[in-house]
Amino acid sequence: MTDPSRPSDPSPRILRLAELPQDAPTAFALEPDAGTRAALAETLGIDAIRKLRFTGTLAPEGRSDWHLEGVLGATVVQPCVVTLAPVATRIDTTVTRRYLAGFDLPETAAEVEMPEDVTSELLPERVDLMAVMTEALALSLPDYPRAEGVELGTAQAAPPGVAPLSDEELKPFAGLQGLRDKLRRDS
Template identity: 35%
Template sequence: MTDKPALTYPVPVLHLPQKGVIVKIGTDEKERAALARTHGLEAVNAFDAEFLVTPWKRDGIRVRGKIAAEIVQACVVTLEPLINRIEEEVDTIFVPENSRLARIQLDESGEMLLDADGDDIPETFAGDRIDVGAVAEEFFELAIDPYPRKPGLPEETAPLTFGDDENKPESPFAKLAQLRDKT
């Protein structure tokens, strides 16, 4: 992903109502083209997101919702265009950048303490807005299949064969073993 997101939807978060605010993101042709270009896709046919932005704890913000998209990718085997659907759930927490909740926990030797099964460290934000468009784009990027394959193709490719064993090239390790045996 580039530094500048293709989608930008800043939401003011300093005075959110307790029940939150619903944010719906629909995209036009220009935004979908920018998404396709930014994420190396053939096309983005559709992209919609809906989030509920609510207060969390004292001064944090929780963003929950769903992203739905239809993308066109090139098959990694045949290079034919494939249409894939993305349905991604989003649930993330933001805290002001000076919050103690955003600090990484260190043990007594100064090493980071990470729990693979635990909650993620909250994201930080500065100012009075959170760009939910950038949040949507981040989760969209994570949901894209990096190796799309056309249905019906075998999962594994056959190993390369060189015909009979006589024409098979000799392994460089076999040559090293021969040198070692001569000494």
């Protein structure tokens, strides 16, 4: 009997690096079932994930490092930031991770800087493919999804009897530009 809380993926979700072949890449493919996609959508704060597939390989690199190369494909539904109508978005992205035995972690929080290579991580004992897929999906979601043809309007507010300020008037250098134009006309 199968566990309904586990999707029927063609490959395991967690790959123990010590158990993988050291001379060839290990292929993987995750296709979470509807229940797992619904739970993931709730975790990510979106309406739905209609389709989700993460495929690729995890290959040894050198003596102790590993390289994950994958493709994430998903169809997600998010609310429009203007109308709240559901917006479906297709996501197709490449996912790359390098797991390095010699990865240097900073000693204190004061030393933390964004590394140049954001794909590199400390070598783990095992790679959780579901976690990698979830992170890649979260990073690929549109920040401000909009329904087709929807434009973000302008908001204007002012007390009664006073003309509202426009966006142009609120820009800090708008007055200087007017002064520059006046000075050019005068000279």
